[in-house]
Amino acid sequence: MVSPRDTDTQRPEDIETRSIISMEELDPSPVQDEFPDIETGKCPPKSHDPPSATPRAASPSRGFFTLNLGLRGHNWDSWLSRLQKYSTYPPTLFVVLHFANTSLIPLATGSVAESENYLLLTRPIYQSPPLEHVILTVPILIHIVSGIALRNIRSSRRARLYGAETRSQRSSLTFWPRMSLQARLGYIFGPLLGAHILVNRVTPLIVDGGSSGVGLGYIAHGFARNPVLWNLYYVVFVAVGVWHIIGGWAAWMGWRVTTARQEHRNKKGSLEGYLGYPESEQKAKKQRKMWWVVNGMVAVGASIWLAGALGIIGRAGQGTGWEANGWNEIYSQVPAIGSWL
Structure with missing residues (x-):
């Protein structure tokens, strides 16, 4: 309530401004008239509608596409990421064997000849x-x-985002996603694995x-022919391969040690920073533990792998006959590379 004394002391400009503001203040209303209820799937009646008014049901087609396309987000990135992840399961079984x-x-066993018998048991697998x-x-x-x-899809997406259309414009800017340690290990492991397949299978x-006729004796014979080359090759091959495989499985389980995930350490935008929790210390401690x-x-x-490969197989010597x-x-x-072997 406004007393007559207050209205007498107010200036005409204040009264006019107040009346304009009161005319502009409206009750907020949603842009879309119908919003499906979470539990019933129907639209609740608006507060200013009469009780007899019945809301319109949401469109079934709209709800279907919203649930399947809007929330789940099936796109090329998700499909390719799943292919890249699940394609590692069968080779992992082979690596264990x-x-x-x-x-x-x-x-x-300490002997190549005795170990050959066990290799023959698993060779048909x-x-x-x-x-x-x-x-x-x-x-x-x-x-x-x-x-x-x-990587190509994300590179082209960045190029479209920055408006680079021609090849020269793309080459002038760096659109190739940042290569993580895991990706580098994979690209190094690929040629090494190819050389291993070339010598032992192709x-x-x-x-x-x-x-x-290819077995552990064949590998030992190769070590005896050129010990420097094969010792150096298997050290790099085993180290890179084990690092890539274990680092990949750690990434699948959420332990991103070899992947490039940039952490935002700015506490200005962090709730934990305002609450006083040592956010950066906890993350750094957890990251060190994972590492x-x-x-x-x-x-x-x-x-262990190199101890068996180089310590036992690599010292078995050449074959005979x-x-x-x-x-x-x-x-x-x-x-x-036949002349080097």
């Missing part, structure tokens, strides 16, 4: 022509292609028609 055959069993492609060839190709496709198939756990697993795994002659023929005919 190969780790046992080429490291754990030779360390347990991952060296049969159809199963080998299902477990190794196809998943590895899917993993590589999906990773490159993801060349025996060309020379002998198959790799039935030590993941890299510790990498160091232990690579050390017709078998050694066949292995010499295979090594000498390896494309591009």
